[in-house]
Amino acid sequence: MASFVLSLHSAPSDTDTLNALQRFATSALVQGHEIRCIFLYQDGVYHASPCFDLGSDEFDPAKVWQGLHEQGIALHLCVTAASKRGIDLDRCGVFNVSGLAEFAMEAAQADRWVQFK
Numbered sequence: 001m002a003s004f005v006l007s008l009h010s011a012p013s014d015t016d017t018l019n020a021l022q023r024f025a026t027s028a029l030v031q032g033h034e035i036r037c038i039f040l041y042q043d044g045v046y047h048a049s050p051c052f053d054l055g056s057d058e059f060d061p062a063k064v065w066q067g068l069h070e071q072g073i074a075l076h077l078c079v080t081a082a083s084k085r086g087i088d089l090d091r092c093g094v095f096n097v098s099g100l101a102e103f104a105m106e107a108a109q110a111d112r113w114v115q116f117k
Helices: 015-030 042-048 061-070 079-084 100-109
Strands: 003-008 034-040 074-078 096-098 112-116
Touching (some): 003 042, 003 100, 015 061, 034 100, 061 074, 074 100, 079 096
Parallel strands (some): 003 034, 003 112, 074 096
């Protein structure tokens, strides 16, 4: 089986991209593959913001992330991209703050890196 590293580069308003990432990750796990981690980069770091005020009928990205976390997938947040965008690094929920070096090490050990933009 293959191992994957996924990265998300788009903001929470791009629900289609997050849904595609979720479907890919879930399908890969069901087929016996490994998701080493998901790395939030560029505007993807906004997914780690605890400042969403959503109506009950709106898509909630936090539920997607919680579900992926519960499946045992490590969720990483780029410290530099998050800092530049004003994300509170002490309130990142299920995300681990890490840098591009950690991402590069994970990607080097994986069979494939798949970007979602």
